[in-house]
Amino acid sequence: MSALPLWWPVQAQNLVANPSFEDVNICTEFSAPCAPAAWESVSPESAKLDYMFHQYSGGAGNNLVRLVHRSQDALRNYAQTRLLCPLEKGRSYRVTLIGWQDGDAPPVIELRFDTTWVFRETGHQLTDLQPGLQLDAASVVATDGKKRVFTLQREFTAADHYTHLILGTFRKRPWSTAKIYNYIDSIAISPVSGIGPLCTDAAGQKDSLYNQRRRHSIPSRFYENGEARRRRALEGQLKCITVRVKDHTIFTAAGRAQNPEAAARIDSVVKVYEPATGMKVRITGHSFREGSFSYNKIVGEVNAKKVMDVLIYMKGFSFEDITVDSRGNTQPAYDTATAEGKEQNNFVELEFCMPRPLEEAPVAVAPPAQRPDTLVVPDVLFHFNSAVLNTKLHRELDKLLQKIPTGRPVQLQVVGHTDNRGEEDYNLELSKRRALAVAEYLRLQGWGNYIRHVSGEGEKHPAAPNETMEGRQRNRRVEIIVYQGMD
Known part of the structure; x- marks a missing residue:
């Protein structure tokens, strides 16, 4: 069974914001790409959500979240979000999930629906919560021998007017000497029957989720849970x-x-x-x-x-x-x-x-995070109107990559841009393919584990006016944004 036919028909009524994790959140604490927009970690201070770039085939995009499925301890990380519209009690829904898994064990993902966010100070397994749905009827397709792509799908009836969703492992699993991860590429939740637009508040709910940009600490209103x-x-x-x-x-x-x-x-x-x-x-x-x-x-x-x-x-x-x-x-x-x-x-x-609040005390503020550096890969390093890097100019690209700091934590975001000539859709696709080409070169040079997000912006963000040849050439570029500091 192919992954994409299951995924695409439910996009119009998908109740999950940022379902394939392609939109990134630049968190306020460290001014760095730290999580997919609209998604939260249950224990952000001790077991944060692992947000990763990938180039596996068969998925909905090039970004995913990594969740611990089995290990020798009880520590787990979880992904949670607020649904764009509440589930209707008694109505049937279908959940479709695409991802990858290490190891030979059958993939198992658990979903829990709730009416509020769940936060914890430590990253222990949430065995105190009812796990809800278990997705284990998988269609597994071998890929490169290291990871297996799987599609999980199940129908369920909403037991309440749920507003929130948590992904992870709730039931106790046999311990493992090595960690086994589930890599979640995309998730869709949609009504089984009925067509039409989402609820009237869906757009506002998405904006609210995207505008929450503090992702490395527990919100103060939940801290004393x-x-x-x-x-x-x-x-x-x-x-x-x-x-x-x-x-x-x-x-x-x-x-x-x-x-x-x-x-x-x-x-x-x-x-x-x-x-x-x-x-x-x-x-x-x-x-x-x-x-x-x-x-x-x-x-x-x-x-x-x-x-x-x-x-x-x-x-x-x-x-x-x-x-x-x-x-x-x-x-x-x-x-x-x-x-x-x-x-x-x-x-x-x-x-x-x-015994009395400390609000009147002056609170010292930590120094602001260092502003990111931007390395610009110019159009001339690619073949004409192509996403293929010119091998004769690899030395010039290597000189550029030498500016990435070593010996300290860094995170990389790769963004492609074009000028405004040609069709808008073509430019968007070309910018994404060029960004992916640069990301692959970064991986070959040993920077793969530091890439957090790759995207194409097409002609939307010009660096210079498009009215001149020189301006258009400046706009045809790939930016490597280097964030320094905590991951």
Whole structure:
């Protein structure tokens, strides 16, 4: 069964915004392409949504999201969105999903419908939620031997007037020594019967979803869900600010430079501290070193006490206002299957709690993210009216790519442009094919893992007037936008 015949007929009534993840969100925290527009991560601070570029055949586009299906730990990431129109209780719908999977296990994707967003502080598997639909009746077609393309389709009857959708793994799965991912290329949800336009609010709902551009942190109105809310309820009307740091070096110049946002949050609390205000501080150490729980509990406590010493002896905090605890290696917040994830699980969490709001305190703002650099691949590096790069000019392209910084995190966005001569649709297609050609060259040069988004804009964004030959030549270009900073 071919993937595309299932996908295209339902586009007109698809209730999912940005269903093939082609539209990118440039998040405000880091001014970088961090997620597909309209989609959110359930745990953006610890298990963010992996947004990736691909060039596999058989899909609806060149961008996808990657979700952890199985691993040796309980950490998972999830994709969620608000539907363009609520489901009608008792009405039948069809869901069609296209994607790829690593490994030989049959692909399984689970969907959960809800009436609100779901956010969590840590990336643990959502086994506390009812999973809802399980899509496991797959049509699997072999591709390159490494990944298998699959199409999942199922009809269901809406049990309520649901407004939100979550994709991921809810049921407990057999653990795996290596991570197994599901790569989601596109999803459609549409009524089984009946034709016509979507609800009258669909366009406004899409605009609202696209305009939400803060994707690396939990929205403040949801931050006290779950365990945090229950804990605070036991303590009365406390307003708490939680800050996660590597260790006591956050108070040094080097530590502040590595994590300016955490340093700014700590500064905002330190400025208003007075013993008489009733502020209480909890410092909890977490350690994920090789060794037993007892050993890690001791290491976590030692690191927490070092932070306490700085607050007391350098920042003027009272010993009576601070409590120290250690969770050892029992509550990892990051992926434990990789060396990088294990290292990230060595941290200290500070909770500054006051019986009255901290809104009147001046809050320090972290330095703005560095503006991205734009490298322009000119028209002359392609064959005439073609998306094929001129091999004789690869040296010139290599000189351009040498300007991409090494030794620091970068994310790349590749955007193709044309002049206004010719048909608009042809120009749009040519710009996309040229952008894909540059992306493929970047991959061959070792930059493939840093590409986040590839698109073609056709003639929509000229860099110069199209009335002159020189202007048109400037407009025929591919831009490599280099974002520096956190991924």
